[in-house]
Amino acid sequence: MRILHTSDWHIGRFLNNYSLLQDQKYFLDWLFFVLKEQKVDLLIVAGDIYNTASPSSLAVSLLDEFFSRVVLDLKIKLLIIAGNHDSPEKLGFSSKILQRSGFYIATDLKNIKTIPFEEKNFSIGVTLFPYITPAMVKEEFKEEKISNFDETINFVYERYIKENVKYDFNILCAHGLFLPSSGEDLKFCDSEVEVGGIEAFNLNLFSEFSYIALGHLHKSQKVGKNARYSGSPIKYSVSEANDIKGVFLVDISKEKGVSIEKVNFKPLRDLRVITGNFREILKEKSSDYVAVKLTDEDFIIDPYNRLKENYPNLLEIEFLNLKLEFKQNFKGLKEIEPNKLFEEFYSYVVERKMKEEEIKFLDDIIKNIEI
Numbered sequence: 029m030r031i032l033h034t035s036d037w038h039i040g041r042f043l044n045n046y047s048l049l050q051d052q053k054y055f056l057d058w059l060f061f062v063l064k065e066q067k068v069d070l071l072i073v074a075g076d077i078y079n080t081a082s083p084s085s086l087a088v089s090l091l092d093e094f095f096s097r098v099v100l101d102l103k104i105k106l107l108i109i110a111g112n113h114d115s116p117e118k119l120g121f122s123s124k125i126l127q128r129s130g131f132y133i134a135t136d137l138k139n140i141k142t143i144p145f146e147e148k149n150f151s152i153g154v155t156l157f158p159y160i161t162p163a164m165v166k167e168e169f170k171e172e173k174i175s176n177f178d179e180t181i182n183f184v185y186e187r188y189i190k191e192n193v194k195y196d197f198n199i200l201c202a203h204g205l206f207l208p209s210s211g212e213d214l215k216f217c218d219s220e221v222e223v224g225g226i227e228a229f230n231l232n233l234f235s236e237f238s239y240i241a242l243g244h245l246h247k248s249q250k251v252g253k254n255a256r257y258s259g260s261p262i263k264y265s266v267s268e269a270n271d272i273k274g275v276f277l278v279d280i281s282k283e284k285g286v287s288i289e290k291v292n293f294k295p296l297r298d299l300r301v302i303t304g305n306f307r308e309i310l311k312e313k314s315s316d317y318v319a320v321k322l323t324d325e326d327f328i329i330d331p332y333n334r335l336k337e338n339y340p341n342l343l344e345i346e347f348l349n350l351k352l353e354f355k356q357n358f359k360g361l362k363e364i365e366p367n368k369l370f371e372e373f374y375s376y377v378v379e380r381k382m383k384e385e386e387i388k389f390l391d392d393i394i395k396n397i398e399i
């Protein structure tokens with residue numbers, strides 16, 4: 029049995045003001061190719077399928093098309109759960125009909141479930157555990173005393189999961205912050221929101237699971253001995269510039285147990301940090317998403333628009349070594365008289381001081397404006 033584990037697609041997401049739909053479509057086309065070439069039996073998407081609870085019609089049709097091709101054309105079993113960004117109602121729509129064609133969805137507490145699969149000489153159970161908060165449990169079970177994440181996971185485990193841990197191989201698909209019992213650190217990045225230390229589940233309860241396919245953290249990483257965050261397939265913040273994105277292929281067999289391999293994804297447009305001198309950087313061109321760090325000591329006029337001509341997907345500019353006098357000048361801008369300020373600007377751009385008559389001309393204009 030070959031499983032492909034991915035998560036945090038955030039279809040419909042923007043990076044600054046740039047729509048990433050084209051980049052996301054490119055990822056889905058690549059994924060389709062991998063699913064086909066690698067003869068995958070089961071695709072697991074561990075939450076945050078969409079970026080918002082009300083995705084655009086373009087985002088919905090992109091996914092609809094992809095899911096249909098996977099389930100109907102490739103005949104691959106598709107298992108998805110809701111993440112904290114997804115709307116349980118929207119994602120769960122017509123899930124009963126879909127289940128008949130091999131498309132399993134778990135969106136909230138009521139539909140936590142374990143799907144059994146029979147292989148030639150062994151059985152597998154995949155438990156779908158969507159993003160759950162203490163408040164969601166309290167709303168459904170008013171008389172239960174549940175106030176934190178520890179009590180939530182214990183309750184959910186006892187009520188929905190425990191009796192289903194009975195297969196030769198038990199797989200869990202979950203979304204949220206799961207801490208390893210070994211105490212190693214998790215790696216975070218800027219594109220995740222509302223990730224707090226207290227809102228975490230402990231993985232202790234799931235030690236007998238053969239593989240845990242997690243979603244929520246956007247950096248791909250190993251958690252404890254049997255769990256992995258696949259990470260987002262696309263870099264959603266500059267803090268991920270050096271990440272290598274991809275998906276996990278998980279092979280399960282009676283003889284060899286579980287073996288895991290990461291398949292790296294090369295994006296349509298990469299997200300990079302470029303550090304260097306303005307004029308040097310301007311010699312190159314790229315359609316990648318770039319954050320530019322300038323090493324120039326002197327201020328540069330209109331760097332954003334000038335760079336954008338060569339880097340249409342420019343994200344941000346930072347001056348690393350700007351001379352102190354420039355910084356101070358900016359702080360005190362309001363105190364400097366407008367004509368002095370213009371004189372400085374003029375001499376910077378034209379590279380000579382203003383002439384007597386020009387200064388007089390300027391003074392007249394400024395006087396007129398002030399009146």
Ligand SMILES: [Mn+2]
Pocket residue numbers: 036076111113220244245
């Ligand atoms: Mn996410």
